[in-house]
Amino acid sequence: MAIKRHKITVVGAGFTGATTALMLAQKELGDVVLVDIPQLENPTKGKALDMLESTPVQGIDAKITGTSNYEDAKDSDVVIITAGIARKPGMSRDDLVNTNAGIVRSVCENVKLTSPNAYVIILSNPVDAMTYVANEALGFPKNRVIGQSGVLDTARYCTFIAQELNVSVEDVRGFVLGGHGDDMVPLVRYSNVGGIPIEKLISAERIEAIVQRTRVGGGEIVGLLGNGSAYYAPAASLVQMTEAILKDKKRIIPVIALLEGEYGYNNLFMGVPVILGGDGIEKIFELELTESEKAELDKSAVSVRNVIKVITG
Numbered sequence: 432m433a434i435k436r437h438k439i440t441v442v443g444a445g446f447t448g449a450t451t452a453l454m455l456a457q458k459e460l461g462d463v464v465l466v467d468i469p470q471l472e473n474p475t476k477g478k479a480l481d482m483l484e485s486t487p488v489q490g491i492d493a494k495i496t497g498t499s500n501y502e503d504a505k506d507s508d509v510v511i512i513t514a515g516i517a518r519k520p521g522m523s524r525d526d527l528v529n530t531n532a533g534i535v536r537s538v539c540e541n542v543k544l545t546s547p548n549a550y551v552i553i554l555s556n557p558v559d560a561m562t563y564v565a566n567e568a569l570g571f572p573k574n575r576v577i578g579q580s581g582v583l584d585t586a587r588y589c590t591f592i593a594q595e596l597n598v599s600v601e602d603v604r605g606f607v608l609g610g611h612g613d614d615m616v617p618l619v620r621y622s623n624v625g626g627i628p629i630e631k632l633i634s635a636e637r638i639e640a641i642v643q644r645t646r647v648g649g650g651e652i653v654g655l656l657g658n659g660s661a662y663y664a665p666a667a668s669l670v671q672m673t674e675a676i677l678k679d680k681k682r683i684i685p686v687i688a689l690l691e692g693e694y695g696y697n698n699l700f701m702g703v704p705v706i707l708g709g710d711g712i713e714k715i716f717e718l719e720l721t722e723s724e725k726a727e728l729d730k731s732a733v734s735v736r737n738v739i740k741v742i743t744g
């Protein structure tokens with residue numbers, strides 16, 4: 432049988448969705464279908480066509496199409512969900528929960544019917560709770576329902592460490608665990624630069640400042656943009672996750688996964704380090720945590736559960 436290109440659907444053709452579609456095409460990860468609501472069908476087609484017309488200039492082979500019809504997205508290998516509203520200054524991600532739960536649920540009902548074998552990556556906020564909602568609506572095996580938070584939060588953390596030391600971002604390694612809220616848990620003990628623990632290179636006071644800036648990193652961008660939230664780094668994070676799956680790279684990265692006993696939590700979707708490869712979430716790593724790290728993770732887990740309670744009652 433002829434080898435076919437991968438098919439990747441991005442639901443939500445707004446800032447994050449459109450940026451993700453372009454970045455996916457630029458990496459030639461597959462053909463991209465951009466889906467938005469029927470009222471926005473023409474602008475969605477227009478964005479996709481504009482991107483497609485950039486491909487000869489960029490020297491990339493990828494079809495990019497826009498639609499509001501899930502039949503066009505049929506049998507996608509990966510579906511990325513960015514549909515929903517974004518926060519504005521003064522709002523928390525949790526303020527989006529009721530509106531976005533309805534949107535994510537209806538999107539997932541369509542995805543379930545048209546791409547039953549897809550690996551689904553959720554971005555819509557509050558993302559831990561939205562991954563829970565997606566899982567309920569999809570009914571897919573847990574390795575195929577994956578939320579994005581940790582790649583982005585870790586990227587921000589590593590950016591700030593590289594800036595602090597004036598070294599290459601390529602040499603910075605770290606992990607941010609927990610929910611995608613202001614009580615996320617950057618793991619300082621597991622962070623290094625070129626193998627050197629950051630605690631040997633940066634003062635405790637400056638590390639604490641980096642941790643705090645990471646925790647409110649999304650809010651920093653929301654404050655600067657004034658009318659929406661981050662999209663370049665979130666899109667890059669989604670592309671890294673998609674690439675890990677489609678190329679079976681077996682990356683070790685933090686994603687939002689269903690926890691069934693890991694770290695002592697049950698029936699909870701939250702950010703933990705996993706192997707992400709051709710079968711989605713292939714393994715969850717349970718890192719050894721100190722008492723204070725575990726207490727921070729517990730606090731973050733309580734926040735995630737409280738948001739889920741808003742929708743489940």
Ligand SMILES: NC(=O)C1=CN([C@@H]2O[C@H](COP(=O)(O)OP(=O)(O)OC[C@H]3O[C@@H](n4cnc5c(N)ncnc54)[C@H](O)[C@@H]3O)[C@@H](O)[C@H]2O)C=CC1
Nearest residue numbers: 443444445446447467468514515516517554555556558665
């Ligand atoms: N988890 C994370 O790390 C991040 C999450 N986000 C979240 O991603 C979401 C999208 O953010 P942006 O792209 O900046 O917002 P945006 O407003 O630019 O785009 C959202 C798009 O979703 C579409 N949409 C709404 N209902 C839909 C439906 N039922 N079906 C298909 N499309 C639908 C809208 O028409 C709009 O085009 C927000 O909830 C935001 O908070 C954003 C950045 C990072």
Ligand SMILES: O=C([O-])CC(=O)C(=O)O
Nearest residue numbers: 518524556649650660661
């Ligand atoms: O802050 C927001 O609302 C969007 C987001 O999740 C992020 O950029 O981390």
